[in-house]
Amino acid sequence: MRRIIEQLKQQREKAKDTFIENSFIKRNCNIDAPCPDTDADLDTIAELNQAISILENATMAKEQNQNKDE
Numbered sequence: 001m002r003r004i005i006e007q008l009k010q011q012r013e014k015a016k017d018t019f020i021e022n023s024f025i026k027r028n029c030n031i032d033a034p035c036p037d038t039d040a041d042l043d044t045i046a047e048l049n050q051a052i053s054i055l056e057n058a059t060m061a062k063e064q065n066q067n068k069d070e
Contacts, residue, residue, distance in 0.1 A: 005055050012048040015041060 022036035029035035 001055060001059050005052060005059070008048055008052050008055070012045060012052065015044045015048060019045060 019038060019041035022038050022041055026035045026038055
């Protein structure tokens with residue numbers, strides 16, 4: 001589980017970098033030119049944050065239950 005959480009955190013960091021890069025591109029984008037979808041980048045970051053939070057909470061709960069059983 002920890003490996004999956006770390007992989008999601010790495011994906012989140014890449015998504016943040018992509019968002020920043022796309023934000024600079026969008027800021028300098030001409031009206032008629034295609035611009036990056038920074039809203040989609042933000043949605044991806046939010047989804048990764050939620051997934052990480054859920055997995056971390058589940059891992060903590062599992063560890064606490066194991067400690068109670070000992």
